[in-house]
Amino acid sequence: xxxxxxxxxxxxxxxxxxxxxxxxxxxxECFGKPRQSGTSHTLFKTPWPGDPRVNIQNDKxxxxxx
Numbered sequence: 001x002x003x004x005x006x007x008x009x010x011x012x013x014x015x016x017x018x019x020x021x022x023x024x025x026x027x028x029e030c031f032g033k034p035r036q037s038g039t040s041h042t043l044f045k046t047p048w049p050g051d052p053r054v055n056i057q058n059d060k061x062x063x064x065x066x
Contacts, residue, residue, distance in 0.1 A: 004029055016065060020058040027054060 007022045024042065028034070031044035031054060044054040057064035 018063040020056070020061060020063045023056055023063040027056060 004026060007026055011018050011022070011026075027042075027044050031046060034042045035045050035053075036043040040057055042056050042058075044056075046052045046054055
């Protein structure tokens with residue numbers, strides 16, 4: 001099992017306890033480099049039509065829940 005698959009399995013088991021660094025790794029694998037980072041938000045452009053972005057935030061080492 002790849003490390004990405006392990007991260008996804010962990011996210012599914014505990015969706016409220018996701019490390020920001022793990023979520024960032026998964027998003028970079030799926031969407032490429034972020035179009036914006038360095039602020040409180042990291043934005044990724046998505047390949048599907050509509051509102052083409054995924055927004056993640058770091059909350060003291062954890063991914064902020066929306």
